[in-house]
Amino acid sequence: MPSRANRRRASRRRNSRASDTKVPVSAPAVAIRPRRPLPAHPANHTPFTQSAPTLIYNASVLIGQIRTILALVDRSKKQKVLDDEPVVVVEEPAQENHHHCHHHKCAEPATVESALEKSCNGEKLISFEDLPPAWQGTPYVRHGYRFIPLESWPAIVRSMFTFNNEFLNIQTHVITFIWTLRNYLPVADLGELIIVVAVLFCLSASILGHTMGGCSHRGAMEMCGRIDYIGIVWLLCACNATLVFYGFAAYPHIAYPFLGLSALMAFAGSTLPLLSWFNAHENRNWRLGFFITLKTMCLLPILGIWHLYGLAGMKEFLLPFLRPVALSALGIVFFTYHLPERFMDPNGKWARRFDSVGFGSHAIWHVLSVLSITDWSIALGVVRHSFAARAYA
Structure with missing residues (x-):
């Protein structure tokens, strides 16, 4: 029988052999998966070789996402306004509840008289x-906001040059009107005369409309607003007419029908603003759609230029007009989506500052x-010389 000492030595040998087979805790064995190689692109592939339908689809998705975000912002703004409105509880005797609503102040729309009283007869905003x-x-x-009686018309004129929420709207066109008179008279030819007359009328109509927007006489205010719309129509139709005038300068028998169409659209645009439903705020999208239709009327003469001069000639003709069209489209985006004021607290510090000057x-x-x-006029100067006596492609 082995002695006690021999048993202890055998136990120590077994423990030492077991410790040699253990994996150190500080260095665990981890299987590292090798990185998957990236797929190789074809030699002729670049990030800009997507097909036109794909680009259009991606653009439509992006526009849809932007509109969703703007709708959520509007919803949160309206909810915030509702949450901030104080709740007024009016208590009155039960026996007078059904016949004496006039004993307490009801939430009624403002009237001309109350607005004049609030503005101190037009002296305050x-x-x-x-x-x-x-x-x-x-x-x-x-x-x-201004609210000045029509009888105080000198005060209405002076308000063009005082700080209010129409100040920049008026002054941007006053300055441009003076600048146009100094730089574009006398005109070079009939095409330039068409665009200069339309620009001056549009600027004058806009100045009149924004100035009279602060008049307390409803008939005068609405009529001047309609004249403002007519000025926009004339300018858009004049832009289309100048495309025809210079693009078909060598082919008057083709130019005349297009010029007649522009004149017809100008007549329609001079008639619709005189209708009351066209000027209603709830029909704002219809007005905007009509003006966009006028702007896209230039596609018809462009197709005619493509037919006459080929694709290369059409590109040469359109290239100078890309920047003015892009600037106009960007302005419509700002105007349609009320940027940046839709993202601001209406009663916040910056909103009040912006409203004080009309920014x-x-x-x-x-x-x-x-x-x-301005860019459109520069583009007309470019195509005036290159397409004056151009032959068929």
């Missing part, structure tokens, strides 16, 4: 809530429109 419904435009502009989507649209029409 008032807020959006103080305006009668017919004078209420975009709800994103809450402060800096907002409308003023930005004015600036971009001025830049667009």
Whole structure:
């Protein structure tokens, strides 16, 4: 029988052999998966070789996402306004509840009389809530409104040069009107005369419309607003007419029908703004769609130029007009989506500062429109010489 010492030595030998087979805790064995190689692109593949339908689909998806985000922002803004409104509880005796609502102040729309009283007969600026419904435009502009009686027309004229929420809308076109008179008179030919007359009329109509927007006489205010729309129509039709005038300068028998179509659209655009439903705020999208239709009327003469001069000639003709069209489209985006005021707290510090001078989507649209029409005039000077006596392709 082995002794106790021998048993202890045998036990130590077994323990030492077992410890040699253990894996150290500090260095675990981890299987590392090798990185999967990236797929090789074809030699002729670049990030910009997507097909046109794919690009259009991606652009439509992006526009849809942007519109969804803007809708969510609008919803949150409206909810915030509702949450911030104080709740007024009016208590009155039960026996007078059904016949004496006039004993307490009910939430009623503002009237011309109350707005004049609030503005001290046109001497002070008032807020959006103080305006009668017919004078209420975009709800994103809450402060800096004028409300001046028609009899005080000198005060209306002076308001063009005082700080209010129409100041920049008016001054951007006043400055452009003076600049156009100094730089584009006398005109070079009939095509330039068409565009200069339309620009001056559009600027004058816009100045009149924005100035009279602060008049307390509803008939005068609405009529001047309609004249503003007519000025926009004339400018768009004049742009289309100048495309025809220079693009078909060597082919008057083709140019005349296009010029007649532009004149017809100008007549329609001079008639529709005189209808009351066309000027209603709830029909704003219809007005915008009509103006966009006028702008896209230029596609018809462009197709004719393609037919006459081929694809290369059409590209040469269109290239100078790409920048003014892009500037005009960008201005429409700012105007349509009320950027940047839709992302601001209407009663916040910056919104009040912007409203005090009229800095907002409308003023930005004015600036971009001025830049667009200036670039358009430069483009007309380019094609005037290159297409004056051009032959068939």
